[in-house]
Amino acid sequence: MLNEKPTLKSTGKALLYLLPMLVITITFNIYPIIKSFIMSFYTKYDFFRDIVSQYGFDNFKFLFSDPDFHIAVKNTLIFVVGVVPLTVIISLAVALLLNRITWLSGLFRTVYFLPFVTSTVAIAQVWHWIYNSDYGLLNYFLGFFGVNAISWLESPRYAMLALIIMSVWKNLGFNIVLFLVGLNNINERYYQAAKIDGANSWHQFTNVTVPLLSPITFLVSVNGVIGSFKVFDEIFALFNGTPGPSKSALTIVYYLYQKFYTEWKYGIAAASGVVLFFMILLVTMFQLWYSKRHVHY
Amino acid sequence: MEVTFKDVSLSYDGSREILHHLNFTIPEGTLVSILGPSGCGKSTTLMMISGLLAPTSGQIFFGDEDVTKQDALQRKVGMVFQNYALYPHLNVLDNIMFPLKMAKVPKPERKKKAIELAKLVHIEDQLDKKPGSLSGGQQQRVAIARALAKEPSLLLLDEPLSNLDARLRIEMRQEIRRIQQETGVTTIFVTHDQDEALHISDHIMVLNSGQIQQFSSAETLYDNPSNLFVAQFIGEPVINTLDIADFGDELKGQIDTELLKRTQKVGIRPEALQDHDTGAETLATITTKVKTFEKFGREKNALLDFNGKRLLTTEIEAEIAEGQELPLYLQKSGFYLFDQDGTRIFGGDQDA
Numbered sequence: 241m242l243n244e245k246p247t248l249k250s251t252g253k254a255l256l257y258l259l260p261m262l263v264i265t266i267t268f269n270i271y272p273i274i275k276s277f278i279m280s281f282y283t284k285y286d287f288f289r290d291i292v293s294q295y296g297f298d299n300f301k302f303l304f305s306d307p308d309f310h311i312a313v314k315n316t317l318i319f320v321v322g323v324v325p326l327t328v329i330i331s332l333a334v335a336l337l338l339n340r341i342t343w344l345s346g347l348f349r350t351v352y353f354l355p356f357v358t359s360t361v362a363i364a365q366v367w368h369w370i371y372n373s374d375y376g377l378l379n380y381f382l383g384f385f386g387v388n389a390i391s392w393l394e395s396p397r398y399a400m401l402a403l404i405i406m407s408v409w410k411n412l413g414f415n416i417v418l419f420l421v422g423l424n425n426i427n428e429r430y431y432q433a434a435k436i437d438g439a440n441s442w443h444q445f446t447n448v449t450v451p452l453l454s455p456i457t458f459l460v461s462v463n464g465v466i467g468s469f470k471v472f473d474e475i476f477a478l479f480n481g482t483p484g485p486s487k488s489a490l491t492i493v494y495y496l497y498q499k500f501y502t503e504w505k506y507g508i509a510a511a512s513g514v515v516l517f518f519m520i521l522l523v524t525m526f527q528l529w530y531s532k533r534h535v536h537y
Numbered sequence: 538m539e540v541t542f543k544d545v546s547l548s549y550d551g552s553r554e555i556l557h558h559l560n561f562t563i564p565e566g567t568l569v570s571i572l573g574p575s576g577c578g579k580s581t582t583l584m585m586i587s588g589l590l591a592p593t594s595g596q597i598f599f600g601d602e603d604v605t606k607q608d609a610l611q612r613k614v615g616m617v618f619q620n621y622a623l624y625p626h627l628n629v630l631d632n633i634m635f636p637l638k639m640a641k642v643p644k645p646e647r648k649k650k651a652i653e654l655a656k657l658v659h660i661e662d663q664l665d666k667k668p669g670s671l672s673g674g675q676q677q678r679v680a681i682a683r684a685l686a687k688e689p690s691l692l693l694l695d696e697p698l699s700n701l702d703a704r705l706r707i708e709m710r711q712e713i714r715r716i717q718q719e720t721g722v723t724t725i726f727v728t729h730d731q732d733e734a735l736h737i738s739d740h741i742m743v744l745n746s747g748q749i750q751q752f753s754s755a756e757t758l759y760d761n762p763s764n765l766f767v768a769q770f771i772g773e774p775v776i777n778t779l780d781i782a783d784f785g786d787e788l789k790g791q792i793d794t795e796l797l798k799r800t801q802k803v804g805i806r807p808e809a810l811q812d813h814d815t816g817a818e819t820l821a822t823i824t825t826k827v828k829t830f831e832k833f834g835r836e837k838n839a840l841l842d843f844n845g846k847r848l849l850t851t852e853i854e855a856e857i858a859e860g861q862e863l864p865l866y867l868q869k870s871g872f873y874l875f876d877q878d879g880t881r882i883f884g885g886d887q888d889a
């Protein structure tokens with residue numbers, strides 16, 4: 241029943257249904273999260289015997305004074321701010337175009353979706369060639385406009401830009417598909433009503449398409465923000481296992497990876513993870529708050 | 538604004554034609570109803586007038602201007618859609634104000650106008666709600682207010698009252714009629730409710746399977762139906778329809794033999810079957826057998842058997858018993874003959 245009051249019995253029944261999933265979630269999601277939270281407070285830790293002799297805030301103090309971590313936070317923020325808006329705008333624009341053309345639209349959809357089903361390593365290999373300073377396609381094209389060859393992957397100035405361009409491109413496929421679904425769900429009758437009410441194409445876009453698409457835009461941007469904060473494999477693959485020239489593409493997760501796997505500083509790695517967690521939480525909460533006022537379901 | 542269709546045909550998919558060679562003129566300042574069964578092409582006709590749909594062939598004129606090539610933006614008509622099509626993300630007030638916003642009317646003026654219109658359609662207490670939390674009837678009224686907001690010179694209403702209860706429906710149709718007469722806006726009103734069409738309109742266009750059956754005043758439709766479809770579609774209770782073969786010699790001598798030869802169907806309005814001789818008005822006499830007789834309120838319906846066919850009359854004055862034999866007097870007015878194409882060949886004013 242739709243308006244049934246929860247009782248002890250119905251709650252117990254619901255729990256029973258949820259049990260299998262709960263067991264899996266608790267073991268593989270909840271427990272590690274709690275564990276890594278606790279780990280970020282380990283200050284003296286014997287890894288081999290799993291003995292913690294002291295807890296404290298030393299890991300966080302270290303992070304706040306570590307210039308590498310500062311770089312990582314800054315780069316992460318630049319990456320998020322660069323990737324998310326571009327992804328939203330470009331994929332919306334492409335989706336609008338694809339929605340208009342009927343000719344070969346199936347082919348175009350497939351083409352745009354390909355990056356999503358291709359492995360990041362393979363994509364990075366392709367972009368490696370595109371970015372190649374001597375033979376790369378990108379410099380070749382820029383040459384037409386009189387731009388001198390840029391060493392995209394070797395110069396600290398351009399490495400972040402190269403990373404952002406590749407990531408946006410990789411994100412497009414899936415987000416275009418999401419936007420296409422959203423566009424298809426907008427009933428033609430709203431456009432008809434808008435035309436009758438005197439709305440030209442632009443006003444139809446701003447008064448019908450944008451508001452009615454806002455749930456998808458919200459989904460795409462939240463998804464994009466979370467994914468971008470966690471960026472790692474693109475960097476690893478594009479810069480051959482380094483955080484870019486002179487740490488120009490060092491992000492928080494890359495920092496975490498270095499601390500954990502190469503320096504074996506588990507406490508610091510966990511602490512940086514906790515900082516990342518709160519950054520994502522903060523931004524997502526802001527997005528949620530914003531969506532309450534501007535997203536129309 | 539006068540609306541003229543010249544030989545307009547429409548096909549959605551290029552193979553099946555929905556509307557066939559429509560020709561009509563809707564005079565300026567009148568309220569015209571388009572009446573017809575579901576799927577006959579009423580909404581499609583409105584969409585072509587609004588400019589949302591282009592005719593496959595033929596021309597559309599607003600006054601003297603050929604608007605066939607103009608789109609909805611240029612034609613500037615007001616329209617209430619059959620499915621309301623209110624903007625789901627805007628509240629009632631913003632929905633009503635939207636056409637004014639597009640027309641760049643200053644905000645305070647917009648709001649004042651919208652509230653006036655909301656009062657007119659009795660939704661002034663719902664202004665802050667989103668369409669999703671309104672009842673069907675309330676949504677319809679918002680849609681009417683929105684269509685009126687921009688004071689169009691042509692107002693198209695696609696079954697704007699279908700979701701209202703009986704009383705509100707009558708109130709709203711009087712309101713629409715009042716607004717129409719006050720403003721003189723040419724209005725085209727789609728409905729499949731004949732009662733509504735009869736009450737509200739100056740002229741009624743009866744449409745069936747993409748063809749205009751008859752375009753005339755309500756009275757003419759009833760008294761002089763041009764064919765069997767119109768005769769059957771207009772009138773409550775429905776006209777009695779018999780085959781000419783059901784009659785024996787009852788009509789012989791009363792009607793021209795040549796006509797009787799061409800006749801396929803006979804239509805008799807329920808009030809054209811009297812239980813007493815009316816003298817000169819009586820066309821013929823038939824003998825029937827009473828099957829049932831029901832009385833409620835002012836209605837008296839007698840169901841009769843005539844040579845194995847059912848007849849309904851509303852005119853029985855005397856007390857009658859079921860199973861009894863009853864002679865009935867066929868009246869001249871309300872008696873029609875139709876040929877094999879369904880065209881009326883006898884009855885109506887021509888034979889009065």
Ligand SMILES: Nc1ncnc2c1ncn2[C@@H]1O[C@H](COP(=O)(O)OP(=O)(O)OP(=O)(O)O)[C@@H](O)[C@H]1O
Nearest residue numbers: 549550555574575576577578579580581582619729
């Ligand atoms: N978009 C469309 N594409 C193809 N065929 C359509 C479309 N819209 C309507 N039709 C067809 O055109 C015919 C007329 O439809 P229309 O909507 O004009 O009927 P209507 O008279 O308004 O009916 P109702 O009283 O049920 O609203 C129907 O046979 C319908 O199936």
Ligand SMILES: [Mg+2]
Nearest residue numbers: 579580619695
């Ligand atoms: Mg319709």
